[in-house]
Amino acid sequence: MDTKRRKLLCWGAAGMAALMAGARAAAADAPRIQVTARKFQFTPNPIVIPxxxxxxxxxxxxxxxxxxxxxxxxxRTDLMPGRVTRIPLRINHAGPVDFLCDNFCGDGHEEMNGRILVTA
Structure with missing residues (x-):
């Protein structure tokens, strides 16, 4: 099974539908937010979006x-070292949305999480 198909199956129907809706809705000029993942943190954290x-x-x-x-x-998706993973996103409710690293990356992995703050 190719990588793309395997990822689609991992996301599940609801996650894939949300991602595809976001991809269709994301305009070419949508703001881009740079995020770095490294042992054992995401930066920035929190990520603030309207x-x-x-x-x-x-x-x-x-x-x-x-x-x-x-x-x-x-x-969910994998983040390959040295490659940029682009995730179109639109969240239609205000408040916090938590995220985490779900690939074990060593001692301290359990602290590798973050929050998206969706502003009103």
Whole structure:
């Protein structure tokens, strides 16, 4: 099974539908937010985005194949070292949305999490 198909199956139907809706909605000029993943942190943290606005997270893992999982949105992907992973995103409710690394990356892994703050 190719990598793209395997990732689609890992996301599940709800996560894939949300991602595809975000991808269709994300305009070419959507703001891009640079995020770095490294043992054992995401930077910036928190990530602040406005409610109902298309943004694109551009996440770069610098030292390891980290995971990026947003349980509330039923979304996850792998972050390959040295590559930018682009995630179109629109969250239509205000408040916090938690995310975490779900690929074990060593002692301290359990602290590798973050929050998206969605402003009203």
């Amino acid at each position: 409610r109902g606005v298309d943004v694109i997270l551009e996440i770069t893992a610098v030292d390891f194949m980290h995971g990026f999982s947003v349980p509330e949105l039923k979304f």
